[in-house]
Amino acid sequence: MKKEWPLWEVFIRGQHGLAHRHVGSLHAPDAEVALKSARDVYTRRNEGLSIWVVQANDITASSPSEKGPLFDPSQDKVYRHPTFFPMPEELKGL
Amino acid sequence: MYAQMVKSTGAAVKSLEEMEPQERAFQERIDAGEKIEPKDWMPEGYRKTLVRQISQHAHSEIVGQLPEGNWITRAPTLERKAILLAKVQDEAGHGLYLYCAAETLGVSRDELYEQLHSGKAKYSSIFNYPTLNWADIGAVGWLVDGAAIMNQVPLQRTSFGPYSRAMIRICKEESFHQRQGYDIMMKMAFGNEAQKRMAQDALNRFWWPALMMFGPSDKDSVHSAQSMAWKIKLNTNDELRQKFVDQTVPQAEYLGLTIPDETVKWNEERGHYDFADPDWAEFFEVIKGNGPCNKERLGARVKAWDDGAWFRDGLMAHAQKHALADAAE
Numbered sequence: 001m002k003k004e005w006p007l008w009e010v011f012i013r014g015q016h017g018l019a020h021r022h023v024g025s026l027h028a029p030d031a032e033v034a035l036k037s038a039r040d041v042y043t044r045r046n047e048g049l050s051i052w053v054v055q056a057n058d059i060t061a062s063s064p065s066e067k068g069p070l071f072d073p074s075q076d077k078v079y080r081h082p083t084f085f086p087m088p089e090e091l092k093g094l
Numbered sequence: 095m096y097a098q099m100v101k102s103t104g105a106a107v108k109s110l111e112e113m114e115p116q117e118r119a120f121q122e123r124i125d126a127g128e129k130i131e132p133k134d135w136m137p138e139g140y141r142k143t144l145v146r147q148i149s150q151h152a153h154s155e156i157v158g159q160l161p162e163g164n165w166i167t168r169a170p171t172l173e174r175k176a177i178l179l180a181k182v183q184d185e186a187g188h189g190l191y192l193y194c195a196a197e198t199l200g201v202s203r204d205e206l207y208e209q210l211h212s213g214k215a216k217y218s219s220i221f222n223y224p225t226l227n228w229a230d231i232g233a234v235g236w237l238v239d240g241a242a243i244m245n246q247v248p249l250q251r252t253s254f255g256p257y258s259r260a261m262i263r264i265c266k267e268e269s270f271h272q273r274q275g276y277d278i279m280m281k282m283a284f285g286n287e288a289q290k291r292m293a294q295d296a297l298n299r300f301w302w303p304a305l306m307m308f309g310p311s312d313k314d315s316v317h318s319a320q321s322m323a324w325k326i327k328l329n330t331n332d333e334l335r336q337k338f339v340d341q342t343v344p345q346a347e348y349l350g351l352t353i354p355d356e357t358v359k360w361n362e363e364r365g366h367y368d369f370a371d372p373d374w375a376e377f378f379e380v381i382k383g384n385g386p387c388n389k390e391r392l393g394a395r396v397k398a399w400d401d402g403a404w405f406r407d408g409l410m411a412h413a414q415k416h417a418l419a420d421a422a423e
Contacts, residue, residue, distance in 0.1 A: 025194045030413035
């Protein structure tokens with residue numbers, strides 16, 4: 001039996017209706033303890049309204065060395081940005 | 095400071111021209127102020143030095159709970175006790191943020207604890223001094239946390255992403271620590287004669303160990319150059335020590351306390367206070383394990399870990415049993 005408690009990643013939703021944001025990680029034997037520990041470790045000063053914990057092993061991450069090919073498809077589609085289309089200056093509301 | 099004597103590669107810093115392309119690209123990212131993230135390529139020396147530095151810092155936070163924990167049950171009022179508890183809990187949190195940052199570099203939490211418990215890893219020399227009277231708790235917050243802030247504020251800009259983010263969290267919480275300490279010092283220094291004597295006594299004993307927190311003098315600090323090139327150290331030991339003295343002398347004057355160094359004097363020409371060196375022989379002895387409380391501190395830490403083993407194992411066994419039961423459903 002592996003004795004070290006598994007690693008959990010902690011996400012907190014702050015006060016102003018924003019999305020949950022990664023704040024750090026911690027070790028805990030299960031999800032219930034991970035949630036309680038996350039409260040003590042990451043919200044001692046009213047930082048959050050809601051906590052998510054996810055086992056770090058369950059996260060699939062992209063590799064920084066592949067960031068070229070991974071993000072390349074969005075590089076050549078400048079027309080996705082509104083500034084691609086010059087508009088007549090005298091017009092309003094565009 | 096919390097990481098006082100971090101060994102780096104020991105080799106001279108390479109120029110960009112001397113580096114292989116991969117290392118050169120890495121150094122150029124650092125020079126451009128980019129953050130390095132755990133999965134990025136990094137030189138082995140960078141990884142190893144960072145593991146040493148971050149874990150030393152984490153160990154200091156954890157061991158740092160012990161001198162203050164000593165006073166939780168003896169705090170003079172319920173309010174002071176609640177405040178001290180909250181502060182000590184913060185230190186535990188700071189240790190946890192930092193351990194997690196170190197673990198992103200591929201070392202496990204159990205390995206890090208093992209290094210601390212076996213004496214292989216160091217923690218700050220300051221925590222090997224005893225806290226003998228209540229004013230010591232004031233002096234620790236004022237001087238020790240004050241010195242820590244001096245070092246940690248620039249480290250928010252360090253090149254390694256997880257370390258930088260941990261430092262940002264820590265700095266947000268640290269100013270409470272320093273202020274609660276100074277608040278205790280004001281109460282004591284402006285109290286009756288006996289209280290004032292206790293405050294002066296605490297300053298006398300913590301002044302020199304606080305100066306030692308910044309590590310050896312620059313001329314004896316062999317590993318600084320590489321760490322500074324990698325931006326895992328942002329200021330030299332002597333720069334930070336001077337800054338600390340400049341900030342602290344007027345604070346002591348306000349309290350009506352005397353810095354236990356007759357050479358402390360404003361130097362108009364330099365625009366800084368002059369001050370004497372701490373006893374470096376004592377510093378190296380404490381680092382080697384021969385300070386007044388090294389054995390007690392490490393002993394208490396190892397005992398807490400060993401005594402908690404049945405509890406950690408029990409929770410793990412419980413979790414595994416339930417995971418199996420859930421899978422069978």
